[in-house]
Amino acid sequence: MNDDSTDYLDQQLEKARSGERAALTLLVQTHQRSVYSLALRMLGTRDLAEDLTQEVFMQMNGNLSAIDSNRHLGFWLRQVTTNRAIDQLRRRARVQMTPLDEETQLFSAEEASDPLLQRHLRALLADLSPAARAVLLLRYQEDLDPVEIARTLDMPLNTVKSHLKRSLETMREKTYATSAPRGQVL
Amino acid sequence: MSKDIESEMRAALRPVAPSEEFSQKLVAKVTSRRSAALKPRRVASGWHPLAWWSGAGVAASVVLAVGVHHHLEQQRLQQSGLEARREVLQALRVTSQKLNLAYEAVKSQSTSLIDEQSGA
Numbered sequence: 001m002n003d004d005s006t007d008y009l010d011q012q013l014e015k016a017r018s019g020e021r022a023a024l025t026l027l028v029q030t031h032q033r034s035v036y037s038l039a040l041r042m043l044g045t046r047d048l049a050e051d052l053t054q055e056v057f058m059q060m061n062g063n064l065s066a067i068d069s070n071r072h073l074g075f076w077l078r079q080v081t082t083n084r085a086i087d088q089l090r091r092r093a094r095v096q097m098t099p100l101d102e103e104t105q106l107f108s109a110e111e112a113s114d115p116l117l118q119r120h121l122r123a124l125l126a127d128l129s130p131a132a133r134a135v136l137l138l139r140y141q142e143d144l145d146p147v148e149i150a151r152t153l154d155m156p157l158n159t160v161k162s163h164l165k166r167s168l169e170t171m172r173e174k175t176y177a178t179s180a181p182r183g184q185v186l
Numbered sequence: 187m188s189k190d191i192e193s194e195m196r197a198a199l200r201p202v203a204p205s206e207e208f209s210q211k212l213v214a215k216v217t218s219r220r221s222a223a224l225k226p227r228r229v230a231s232g233w234h235p236l237a238w239w240s241g242a243g244v245a246a247s248v249v250l251a252v253g254v255h256h257h258l259e260q261q262r263l264q265q266s267g268l269e270a271r272r273e274v275l276q277a278l279r280v281t282s283q284k285l286n287l288a289y290e291a292v293k294s295q296s297t298s299l300i301d302e303q304s305g306a
Contacts (some may be wrong), residue, residue: 024217033202033204034201037199049204123200137253141200
């Protein structure tokens with residue numbers, strides 16, 4: 001996001017705070033993809049993801065006065081989404097992730113070069129603990145660095161780095177360790 | 187290998203958009219809630235601003251009426267006090283006049299008695 005668009009979105013945030021409908025619509029449209037994707041990959045089903053996305057944006061409505069920039073809004077939305085998702089997952093023992101790939105492919109903007117491998121990685125992601133899953137999503141979906149991830153999840157930096165290292169090792173082992181062709185692994 | 191898995195993760199976790207139908211519902215819900223939140227609130231539950239002003243007017247009228255009544259009552263008491271004072275003064279004046287007359291009568295009787303005795 002360049003400086004011009006950042007300034008423009010900051011102005012829209014100001015207008016949204018004073019009740020301008022079009023500005024609020026633009027902010028929702030700008031951030032819904034990130035919030036929805038986090039919710040979908042944390043919780044695993046489209047219904048749960050839509051419910052969480054709606055809850056997060058409704059909560060945003062009541063907190064606009066405390067948000068000072070579009071960048072802050074993005075941070076706030078990621079933080080609330082991941083924390084709420086982790087809470088939900090902790091209340092449930094385990095989530096069935098099977099519908100995720102079909103839905104993802106329905107709405108994915110660009111088709112993957114290796115859809116089977118990517119489906120496999122998403123399935124491995126679903127097997128991780130909620131905290132480790134949130135760390136990987138913030139790293140590879142939201143492109144945050146470890147320091148930003150630590151701030152978002154209110155987690156020590158070393159724990160973030162440890163989650164990243166261990167999760168990637170696990171994924172690498174489960175994906176590439178066998179000498180069998182990729183299609184058989186998946 | 188690490189680069190491979192990381193780039194594959196980025197590709198696998200590319201953000202996805204929600205359905206158009208959900209997106210429209212979300213925008214409608216969020217914006218309508220915001221509009222409702224920004225509407226001016228009533229003074230209290232069920233209190234229309236007109237009702238508030240009417241209530242304030244009635245309260246002011248009651249205070250004014252009590253004030254006027256108190257003032258008139260004070261004036262009435264003051265009037266009756268002045269009236270009583272005037273009556274007392276009148277009574278004293280009458281009494282004084284009667285005493286003067288009695289004194290004059292006694293004095294003239296005394297004078298004539300002394301004259302008679304000195305003449306005799």
